[in-house]
Amino acid sequence: MNKNITIMTLAAILLIGSAGMACAHFTMVFPSDSEATVWDVTPEDYIATMGETKTVYMMWGHPYEHILFSMASAPEVSVMKPDGTIEPLTPTEITVSGQGEDGNPGDFKGYKASFTVDQPGDSVVFVKYEDDGENLIDYTKAVIHCGEEAWVGWDSEVEQQTEVIPYMRPYGMEAGFVFGGKALYNGEALAGAPVEIEIYHTLDLGNEIVGLAEEMFEYDPPMVFTRLTKSNDNGEFVYTLDEPGIWFVGATMEPESESERNVRGVFIVPILEPFPPVEASSGTSISSSELTKAVDDAKAAAAEAKTAAERAASSATSSPGFGAIFVAVGLLAAIALLMRRK
Numbered sequence: 001m002n003k004n005i006t007i008m009t010l011a012a013i014l015l016i017g018s019a020g021m022a023c024a025h026f027t028m029v030f031p032s033d034s035e036a037t038v039w040d041v042t043p044e045d046y047i048a049t050m051g052e053t054k055t056v057y058m059m060w061g062h063p064y065e066h067i068l069f070s071m072a073s074a075p076e077v078s079v080m081k082p083d084g085t086i087e088p089l090t091p092t093e094i095t096v097s098g099q100g101e102d103g104n105p106g107d108f109k110g111y112k113a114s115f116t117v118d119q120p121g122d123s124v125v126f127v128k129y130e131d132d133g134e135n136l137i138d139y140t141k142a143v144i145h146c147g148e149e150a151w152v153g154w155d156s157e158v159e160q161q162t163e164v165i166p167y168m169r170p171y172g173m174e175a176g177f178v179f180g181g182k183a184l185y186n187g188e189a190l191a192g193a194p195v196e197i198e199i200y201h202t203l204d205l206g207n208e209i210v211g212l213a214e215e216m217f218e219y220d221p222p223m224v225f226t227r228l229t230k231s232n233d234n235g236e237f238v239y240t241l242d243e244p245g246i247w248f249v250g251a252t253m254e255p256e257s258e259s260e261r262n263v264r265g266v267f268i269v270p271i272l273e274p275f276p277p278v279e280a281s282s283g284t285s286i287s288s289s290e291l292t293k294a295v296d297d298a299k300a301a302a303a304e305a306k307t308a309a310e311r312a313a314s315s316a317t318s319s320p321g322f323g324a325i326f327v328a329v330g331l332l333a334a335i336a337l338l339m340r341r342k
Contacts, residue, residue: 024198024226026248027075027129027140028059029268035096035112039066039202041246043270046171048117048146056125056142059096059110063248064198064225066206068098070109076128077113079144082121082153089113089125099203120147122154135261138250139163142268145171161186162253162265173241174272180238182231183251183265189235193251197227197239200246244273 031045031054032038038057048054058075061068077089091111100106117123123144130137139160143153154169167180183190201209213221231237231251241247250266 063200120150121152164267
């Protein structure tokens with residue numbers, strides 16, 4: 001009897017544990033030319049030209065650590081065009097190579113779907129994926145942008161059960177920009193929801209960074225893998241995306257009943273390198289400490305020059321503003337030298 005009670009207790013604990021967030025698992029929606037190049041995704045891949053056939057690849061795994069799992073079921077895929085029309089897409093099963101949870105290479109089941117970009121503006125690809133193992137229904141959105149200043153459709157609501165509506169246009173954003181949005185559940189504000197934020201890494205970079213994190217933060221390495229905030233009473237949240245790359249921002253509706261599934265809405269945000277490029281701007285940027293030192297040096301140099309000039313100059317050439325001129329010239333010269341050094 002005691003043995004049976006123990007088994008039932010352990011089973012209950014496991015069930016309770018599975019009712020929490022599906023931490024670090026995301027449906028990766030990556031535009032690409034082929035399965036061979038899908039892991040080289042960049043922000044530019046979310047840009048399209050008129051008439052282009054865009055193919056999106058869908059994989060299931062941990063973006064930060066570059067860990068993959070085979071998708072347990074075929075996803076539902078559609079695209080909302082800039083004019084609001086919705087086109088259902090047909091997913092095709094594919095095989096992608098990657099790294100498994102055990103760290104070994106392997107082949108994993110994913111899916112792809114294609115559509116033609118036939119309108120200027122923003123096409124929203126939205127995906128529904130169900131995973132029994134993670135007790136999760138995952139809704140993911142990615143924006144494909146087409147056309148100069150055709151900034152229409154990026155904040156469209158596609159009526160997913162849990163959905164993230166962006167407040168910031170999700171392209172043209174560079175590292176360090178703040179991303180904000182609103183989490184909805186069945187069209188209503190999702191208050192107090194956990195919002196997971198995670199960046200994608202390539203295989204080699206992921207292994208390197210994870211190894212470093214495990215060394216530096218051995219007490220809790222995943223705390224730097226998956227960042228976490230919460231939505232407010234209006235379902236709103238903000239977070240700074242501080243690195244260039246492909247970011248996943250997911251808000252989860254966690255049910256009260258342990259028998260129900262978590263329902264998460266994810267928005268994919270491509271983040272550009274800093275602009276203007278750091279190399280280009282570094283030649284003209286001066287920190288406050290450097291500027292203070294330059295001013296102090298210039299004042300000292302100007303004072304010496306003023307003293308020497310006053311000794312050499314005749315009383316006829318002296319004037320109340322004579323010293324000030326030397327100070328100003330010295331300041332400008334010192335700052336100009338500092339700018340050239342940088």
